[in-house]
Amino acid sequence: MAFPIKKVCCIGAGYVGGPSMSVMAYKCPEIVFNVVDKNKNRIEAWNSEDVNNIPIYEPGLSDLIIKCRDKNLFFSDEIDKNIAEADMIFISVNTPTKLTGLGAGKAIDLKWIESCARQIAKYANGHTIVVEKSTLPVKTAQAIKSILDIENKKDINDNYCYKTFSILSNPEFLAEGTAIDDLLCPDRILIGGEDASSIELLKGIYLKWVDSKKILTTDIWSSELSKLIANAFLAQRISSINSVSALCESTEANIIDVAKAVGMDSRIGEYFLSSGPGFGGSCFKKDILNLVYICNHYGLKEVANYWEKVIDINNWQQNRIVSIIVNKLYGTISDKKIAILGFAFKANTNDTRESPAINICKKLLEEGCNLNIYDPKVSLEQIDNDLHNESIFYLNKFNKEKTWQVSKSIVESVIGTDAIIILTDWSEFYNLDFKDITERMRSPYWIFDTRNVVNISEAIKYGMKVWKIGNGNLD
Numbered sequence: 001m002a003f004p005i006k007k008v009c010c011i012g013a014g015y016v017g018g019p020s021m022s023v024m025a026y027k028c029p030e031i032v033f034n035v036v037d038k039n040k041n042r043i044e045a046w047n048s049e050d051v052n053n054i055p056i057y058e059p060g061l062s063d064l065i066i067k068c069r070d071k072n073l074f075f076s077d078e079i080d081k082n083i084a085e086a087d088m089i090f091i092s093v094n095t096p097t098k099l100t101g102l103g104a105g106k107a108i109d110l111k112w113i114e115s116c117a118r119q120i121a122k123y124a125n126g127h128t129i130v131v132e133k134s135t136l137p138v139k140t141a142q143a144i145k146s147i148l149d150i151e152n153k154k155d156i157n158d159n160y161c162y163k164t165f166s167i168l169s170n171p172e173f174l175a176e177g178t179a180i181d182d183l184l185c186p187d188r189i190l191i192g193g194e195d196a197s198s199i200e201l202l203k204g205i206y207l208k209w210v211d212s213k214k215i216l217t218t219d220i221w222s223s224e225l226s227k228l229i230a231n232a233f234l235a236q237r238i239s240s241i242n243s244v245s246a247l248c249e250s251t252e253a254n255i256i257d258v259a260k261a262v263g264m265d266s267r268i269g270e271y272f273l274s275s276g277p278g279f280g281g282s283c284f285k286k287d288i289l290n291l292v293y294i295c296n297h298y299g300l301k302e303v304a305n306y307w308e309k310v311i312d313i314n315n316w317q318q319n320r321i322v323s324i325i326v327n328k329l330y331g332t333i334s335d336k337k338i339a340i341l342g343f344a345f346k347a348n349t350n351d352t353r354e355s356p357a358i359n360i361c362k363k364l365l366e367e368g369c370n371l372n373i374y375d376p377k378v379s380l381e382q383i384d385n386d387l388h389n390e391s392i393f394y395l396n397k398f399n400k401e402k403t404w405q406v407s408k409s410i411v412e413s414v415i416g417t418d419a420i421i422i423l424t425d426w427s428e429f430y431n432l433d434f435k436d437i438t439e440r441m442r443s444p445y446w447i448f449d450t451r452n453v454v455n456i457s458e459a460i461k462y463g464m465k466v467w468k469i470g471n472g473n474l475d
């Protein structure tokens with residue numbers, strides 16, 4: 001029997017759309033996947049001849065692009081045409097927190113989702129399965145459905161026509177840095193929907209490489225809510241262990257040992273118990289804020305307050321790290337040079353969205369210091385963009401110059417610095433050459449390790465003063 005889905009369109013060529021469609025294209029060579037985006041530069045980058053220039057750094061992704069691009073995987077800015085030709089459309093656009101108006105600061109801004117729904121209503125043909133891959137507030141499918149129902153009566157020439165849609169929720173659980181492995185070996189695939197035949201067609205795609213026992217089906221709203229709750233639980237574990245990191249520092253317990261002992265309880269499990277500078281990434285904060293908004297909407301104030309604390313602890317962890325650094329450097333970092341190792345929100349990604357490094361660097365800059373920033377994958381433009389902020393320029397009104405530089409290597413970043421701060425767990429920070437580093441720094445050679453990656457005995461051997469998250473002073 002021929003596979004019934006022949007053409008898939010994915011709207012949104014971002015961190016989810018790009019990798020997830022690459023894996024699907026690799027596993028389903030008989031289906032054509034068209035990934036479309038309104039951002040022409042992003043599409044151009046996806047089509048660059050040199051796969052090192054694709055817009056997302058994700059281990060394993062470039063191999064898939066080489067195998068599938070221009071065979072059954074295409075990146076295009078021709079959105080209307082690809083919508084019109086598709087049997088199934090994934091919506092994988094950004095869903096950030098609303099900045100103004102009702103629900104500002106908490107609710108999700110659905111303007112990109114709404115504009116997709118309107119485009120689909122206008123250009124789709126015949127029967128189309130619309131799949132929500134973006135993370136959405138509970139009951140968004142209802143809003144999409146009503147837009148499709150209202151708008152779908154006319155074709156692009158304003159003639160009355162007949163189109164039908166079924167809507168599915170299929171949230172994505174990949175984590176950046178491990179996206180390809182997560183997509184190839186998912187813990188589960190979740191499909192929410194009402195229309196059994198559409199569910200079977202989507203299931204048919206995943207069954208090409210995922211065991212049927214791992215494919216869960218449910219109603220749309222339970223599916224939408226499960227995604228928010230999964231992220232909230234993961235973030236909650238990080239805030240829990242980060243709160244314990246402060247207690248360990250005060251009591252001289254060792255956070256690594258505590259996390260190990262706690263995580264070996266099979267009911268708790270070992271993952272997401274690494275303390276650090278707080279969680280970053282584009283989703284945890286916005287998804288929890290959205291959960292808080294939904295709980296308040298339903299009058300569940302205690303539940304909303306409970307989840308909001310996860311965010312409060314995350315902010316508190318970043319602020320307390322800054323205070324510790326300033327205090328250790330004799331209470332002032334004004335005009336001092338500090339090296340920042342790592343700017344991405346985690347290792348193995350070039351993504352800096354909500355990276356703890358942004359907040360921590362801004363706070364340090366506000367104290368008047370100079371930063372040398374090194375990250376192996378984040379571009380100079382991205383760092384400049386993230387740190388550009390009126391208040392910093394205001395503080396430096398005399399010379400109007402930015403007080404951070406982006407370095408090309410660890411060696412370059414540490415020259416003349418009083419301190420090194422490790423903010424991302426890149427593997428190259430695990431074995432720093434402290435002999436070479438101390439020769440380039442200015443005493444008293446501080447290293448602040450917010451990711452528990454430093455070889456302490458090696459650092460101390462060369463006269464460094466070490467502060468480590470969840471341990472405190474180790475010199």
Ligand code: NAD
Nearest residue numbers: 012013014015016037038039092093094095112134135172
């Ligand atoms: P992203 O910002 O990297 O990509 C979204 C893309 O959609 C952008 O390139 C934007 O130009 C495009 N876009 C927006 N509106 C459009 C329109 N009307 N037509 C065409 N293109 C349009 O976002 P992302 O990180 O890929 O996240 C997408 C969704 O997936 C979000 O809802 C997010 O919560 C969810 N999610 C993200 C991750 C992750 O690790 N990043 C993981 C799971 C789920």
Ligand code: UGA
Nearest residue numbers: 172173174175176238272273274276279280281283345346
């Ligand atoms: C997270 C979830 O892990 C994915 O399942 C989900 O699909 C995704 O959000 C999403 O919806 O966007 P991601 O943000 O890419 O994925 O990365 P994580 O590995 O979850 O890390 C998030 C942040 O928490 C990073 O800043 C990381 O350094 C931090 N973290 C993680 C810790 O501080 N400690 C840990 O033990 C784990």
